[in-house]
Amino acid sequence: MSSLIKAPSRFKVPSYLIGPILILVIAMIYGSLGSEYFLQPSSIIFNTGRYIEIGLLALALTFVIINGDIDLSVASTLAASAGVLAKMWAAGVPIFWCCIAAIFTGFILGLINGLIVIKLGLPSLVVTLATLALYRGITQVMLGDGVVANYPENFVGFDQRLVIGGNPGLPAPLALFIAASLIFYFILHRSNYGIKNIMSGSNPSSSKFSGIDVNSVRLTAFALSGTVCGLCAVMITSRLGSTISNVGLGLELLAITVVVLGGTDIFGGRGAISGTVVSLFAIMAVREALVIQDINGQVQDAVIGLLLILTVLVPRIRSYYIEKRNRKKRFNEAQRNA
Amino acid sequence: MAVNVNSKVSYIFKKREFGIFLFILILLAVFGAIEPRFFRSDNLSAILSSVGILMVVGAGQTLVIVTRNIDLSVGSTLGLAAMVMGMVARSKPDFPIIGLIIIAMVVGGICGVLNGLLVSYGKIPSIIATLGTLAIIRGAVFVVSNNVQIDPNDVPKGIIALSTTSPIGIPWLLIFAFLAIVLVWYVSSQTLLGKRVYAVGSNPEAAVSRGLSFNKITIMVFIFVGVLAGLGGVLYTARYATINPADVGRGLEFDVISAVVIGGTNIFGGSGTALGTALGCILIGILSNGLTVVGVSPFWKACATGFLILAAVAIDNLVRKKQEENFLLAIRNQRVVK
16 A cells, blocks of 8 residues: 555666675764874775776676576686786797787686586586686696786786776776776676576576577676686786786685675676675775775675675574564464454 | 305495495595505505594594584684694793694593584574584684784694604504594493493484483584594694694684595484494595596596596485385284284
8 A cells, every 4th residue: 555655666676786885884984083184085996996896897897697507617718818928028029919818718718618518517606616626727837837927018007908098097007997887787787698698597497498598598698708718817917917826716705795695686686886886896996995904804805795694694683573573463464354 | 154154255245344445445546556656655645644633533523423413613623723732832842742733632622512512502503503503613713812823933843743653653643533522432332431422423312301411412413523622633744744723623613524424424323333433534535635636627527526426325225215114014923923
């Protein structure tokens, strides 16, 4: 009845965004208690640089996870692409072609993941667990325990460059991330492919019967994820200015955390780019706030782990109590009528 | 009689574990042929003691994966158990060894209860819940220890002796590993509880409608792996004698899951044996030791592990498909005869 009386609101914050937005706000307040400079626009914007790779990986992973698959090998794919870049640079290839080769390597490795999963019909969790070890191993074989550095001046320091100058300016990584999230938004929510992606995740067999080539949709998502890993390899090499074989170690868990925190269902069929973007900024704010408050890295990870569990658990508990209350109400009504 | 023996022999040949066993023999022959020193008793015992910790934790993980869950937090649980035990030993040097072992197992069990509650009553997918607790428990290791490591001279001699002294020519560490495997074998194949665990794993809906408590079995399985991870913490302390809060048990989860998957446990639940897991652990141990002994760069180890997982699941998948075909064929033939 109440819905008839209340005017339907035109804009409503989706439920999956409430958690990340709350976390973002609380982290901002907590951080600003630690330092008055925390909320300055320029410091916020320049702190984003370190998190953009995670954000890009999470954007691409959103597609894979919506399909009901998972890609644990993203960090290793990134490392292998960075390894190819480093080896080619050390061999004297111009840096531009090294970057192209790195992105292409990512594409190929992602494609291999997808082909193994689809052609052999194996669970993606196991396959990408295997390629997590395999690609990291390839990187270690390529680079050994050496370091490749001495990248050219105009390649290093991508994160220090400004697309729009001034104070606060717009640094290149953030601009790239904004562009990427817009593109991914249109692919997932406004394009044919995106609809197919969500459909094949929510019900593979019925999608197959309605004429969607589920396997090619999944393969595309894996290849996309790999390509983005290659791109991130270029970015991380430019940011760090050197390459070692354990580059990006453990990044996969962080990227998956971002995706899941943003409300994407780990079993597929549901998810949104906006969720991933907001949850990236939430995690970024939490990290930076904890850094400002001088809290150890392991405890930072623990806080993010706790937030991950709470964002899944709290809505469950809430819906449980709402359900219970409704049941009681129905029961009382039935008794009154009887 | 002859027929009976014949069928028994062919039964052994058809067993999933036989394939791994054969592969282990081939590896042993190859490594032994290249480098006879491989078969020296000190090398073999080095392999076995490196495998012991993996085996103890893997035994528990097998049951978790059989119930369609996964526990990513085993490495952190092992770390917390080892750390708490080490701190008790440091503050009370004359604490009995058996008490220390019980403390470690209880700490592991508490972590298991936490995971179990989140997965069963919280209805959080286990991969997310344990991804969260992986970080949370790792943070707890830091908070509990105040980032101070336990030095070898703080660890009681009795604990270190577990990895060196032996009652019957085998170090205690291996006896514990063996007991863990036997325990899981016994529970899974000889008890009603084991049958229930497998029933929940192979078809949760059917199991629940048959009156099994999904929540109770899930919690029990997670407690079980937690307790075994706690025991793993004792063995870790015995073997390395130093407990560093930052890297005790870090990354163990990947090794353990790899070993379980190589051992033939289906990641989608419902099948898997303790013997397979034990052989999987031994295979990984032989591979990593053999590569070093033969003189291949240790950087190839990760590659080899990745290939091994892929090969194991691919072969498993083929065998399973073949079995299903045969099963369907048998049913059809029966109908034709009738």
